[in-house]
Amino acid sequence: MKRGPARLVGLATLCAVLAGCGIRTTSVPVEAGAAPSRVPCELSAEDASSPAAPGIALQVYLICGAQLVPVDRAVRTPEEKPVSGRVRVAQTLLDELRQEPSDEEKQAGFTTDVREPLAVSGARKGDPRGALRLSSRPEDLPTYALAQIVCTYADSAASGPDRSVVLGGPSDDPVRAYRCTAALKSRPESVPALGEILPSR
Template identity: 55%
Template sequence: MTPKGRIRRAAAALAVLIATAALGGCGIRTTQVPVDAGPAPSRVPCEVTSQDLTPQAQPKGVPVRVYLVCASQLESVDRTARVSEKAVGSRTGMARALIDELAREPSSPEHEAGFATYVRGPLVLSGPRPGDPAGTLRLSRQPEDLPPAALAQIVCTFAEGRAAADGSVVLGGPGEYAPRGYRCSAETKERPEEPVPTLGALPSPSS
């Protein structure tokens, strides 16, 4: 190696040592590969325990489970709905109670846990009309006109409650549009802002 080559090599080695020392002095550790630490942890618990509720916050009634929005997803919440004995045995009566629960503002513990609802009242529910598919529930607003998250809340709450007929959620509106069937999928719970999946063949018309 020529004298000039040895000088260049020594200068390059010295530059590397200086850069390494500078990084060490700044408290920065060098790494050869990027580190993926994953998404930042969420501070929203999305869970309400019995310890969060006071005896006054637990009215007497029928235990129900509704779906609210938390951290951009649907999460279930256990509540107690005030339902008459006659309504308990009626699918339409239970559906009305669930709609009322969805339209109710989250309690203080639910709000602190990050829960919110997109269902806004007044939203009146009635049973099927003559010629409607079996199990149809009609809303005072066209289902497709509701915010996607609100419709997702209703469909998933009905699908897993006593308001669904054989797991099918068939909803209609106040007009003459034919009812449509909806299903609560895992994707619906994960992304309630997207359109709710519809069913294919609907149940036979009710008598």
């Protein structure tokens, strides 16, 4: 029975030490929340090591984790002929961007915002050389879709010598130059609705 007061003194001392260290006891459970989900944004090693699909190898930019990430595609063409010509390359890439991502791409977190049917044609009289005209005005497209198109074209034969992408719509509005920068890839929503206006020839 004589140990009671000593034990109480010891507990009081321990509580004082813990309080001095900033540690507080609580009976309320702390909810930390679920761990943030993460997507790989790349195809698995198994998919990467599988035999390449027949066709012409092309690269498109898809959306993953709110960023633009390049993805390799194999495009079937008659007799596997090379895709040549600026307009043909541009249309082929546009069609690929509209394709629903494959199961492997979906599992890796890839999506596309290019959904509406789009056609592309070459420069009109007065347009700068190498200009491309879309069936919809570039500024009317969803921001992510325009960013996908710009970066996909910039890394292909559809771009200009300086890798700029000159786009216009179906009207007689002047064409504009767009560039695929590192900032645009990391923040596709930042693509300017209107690119740099180019003078008519």
